[in-house]
Amino acid sequence: MxxxxxxxxxxxxxxxxxxxxxxxxxxxxxxxxxxxxxxxxxxxxxxxxxxxxxxxxxxxxxxxxxxxxxxxxxxxxxxDEEPAPGSAPDVDDTLQLYFLCAHPSLTPSSAVALTLRAVGGLTTRQIAQAYLVPEATMAQRISRAKRTVSGIRFDQPGDVATVLRVLYLVFNEGYSGDVDLAAEAIRLTRQLAATIDHPEVAGLLALMLLHHARRASRTAPDGSLVPLAEQDRGRWDTASIAEGVRILQAALARDRLGEFQAQAAVAALHADALSAEETDWVQIVEWYDELARLTDSPIVRLNRAVAVGEADGPRAGLAALAALDDSLPRYTAAAAYLHERAGDLPTAARLYAEAAQKAPDLAERDYLTRQAARLNTRHRHRH
Missing domain, CATH: 1.10.8 (Helicase, Ruva Protein; domain 3)
Structure with missing residues (x-):
């Protein structure tokens, strides 16, 4: 089968x-x-x-x-109008189905679940396992989503940006259960790219490929996180990187820049560096400037502050960070990293410990806790 x-x-x-x-x-x-x-x-x-x-x-x-x-x-x-059995019309209306599953009347979680079920062909059990919720809970979520869109006709133009956000949400769920959602998101985005000629669809596909290419190096054998600077670049998937860069270059050549193309450009610059020390941080800051212009996202500005710290020194990065809301996700972790780069180990250790308390998952919490312990040990040995 x-x-x-x-x-x-x-x-x-x-x-x-x-x-x-x-x-x-x-x-x-x-x-x-x-x-x-x-x-x-x-x-x-x-x-x-x-x-x-x-x-x-x-x-x-x-x-x-x-x-x-x-x-x-x-x-x-x-x-009384049952069509005679035979070949199905060779017309691909998949794009309309994407739009329907990403309808603005649905919550993001419902849109993702419905996309995986209707476009991806996954079973309710598979989706429930991927989201680590009971099958009955996921069945109810999908049923509500189907009822919500049942009265919506296929004669309205859809919003590509909404479809792309749903696919990006799927990709970011990563892997759990017996369904690899990152791989599934890439498959669905390839399908969408074959259906619609849009530079941002290509940009999202490039971004997914470039991120996914680093997957094997993101965790150690014991499951602990490995930050980008410490990853074994020999384990990166060079074929996926080459394909992602090729797709991105073709999209950028159309001069219709969007946020997924800009994000992919940042990922491509990381992938292009043979070592962490050779990363072109000046260009990355420039791309974050473009992203900030496109999205006005505080998370983008947070990432930009870290990039500024790499390009212009940790003090410049801390100055950029100081202009942001300290309640932003991972703000404290970014501040800890920049303080460590600046040589202020006690402050960095304290901030790493605080960041660990706010971490969204166990792997990140363990990593930040280890960073705090490492700096406390170094500081004690110095004194």
Whole structure:
């Protein structure tokens, strides 16, 4: 059974049903039933036209639902209009499905879950495992999301920026359970890039590839975090880096800069450096200036302050940091790092310990705690 094929066909089959008049929730249920049937039948009787088979079976499943539900009399006309079995139309409406799943009426978490289910073809169990929540909880979240978008027609222009943010959220979830969400986000973004010619879609794909290329070096064998400067660059995926840079260069050449292209440019400069000491921090600061102009994000300004500390010295970085709100996520960790670079070990150790208390996950907390202990030991030995 080719699970990858099934998942790749899911969005177009779902979109065809919605185009024929099925509401989203009923269509999605019917497609899932058809996928289950495919898993049962295909190993011994594979179809010549996989997409056409899925469309035919899913449509019949949908019609069975209609016939069984007397409260849906308004759909009875559809029963007499069942298309003849055969090849499915070779039209890819996947882009509309992306827009629907990233509809502004949905919360970010619901949009991500619905995208993984409807576009990615993942099961509710797989999505629940990835988010470390009970399957029943995820089922309720997806059901609410499907109900929310069921009345929305496919005749409104979608917002590419919203779709990209949903895909970026998927990517940042990383890996848990039996689904690698970072790899899934790359797959879906590739699919989107093949559907729509947009420089920011290319920028997001480049950003994902460049970040994912460093994945193997981000943690030590014991699971502890390895910061960028200490990573073994020999373990970076050079093929992914080369592809990401190539995609990014083509996007930048179109002179329609967006935030994902700018973020990818920062990632490319890190990937291009043979060692941490050879990083072009001056250019990175320039790209953060572009990002700040595009987004006015305080997190961007925080990252820029650290880059300024590398390019112009820790005192300059601390001055840039002082202009920001100290309640920002990872502000204290950035301040600790810059104070250490400036030689103020007691202050840096105290700030690392404070940052550890605010860390969002155990791995980061352990890393920051070790940094505090290391500096306290160094300071004691000096005195």
């Amino acid at each position: 080719d699970e990858a094929l099934l998942r790749s066909l899911t969005p177009s089959v779902l979109t065809i049903l919605v185009r024929r008049g099925a509401d989203f929730a009923a269509a999605e249920d019917a497609v899932q039933d058809a996928l289950v049937e495919a898993v049962r039948v295909w190993p011994t009787d594979p179809p010549r036209d996989a997409k056409g088979w899925l469309v035919t079976v899913a449509w019949r499943k949908f019609l069975d639902q209609v016939r069984a539900d007397s409260a849906r009399r308004r759909r009875e006309d559809l029963v």
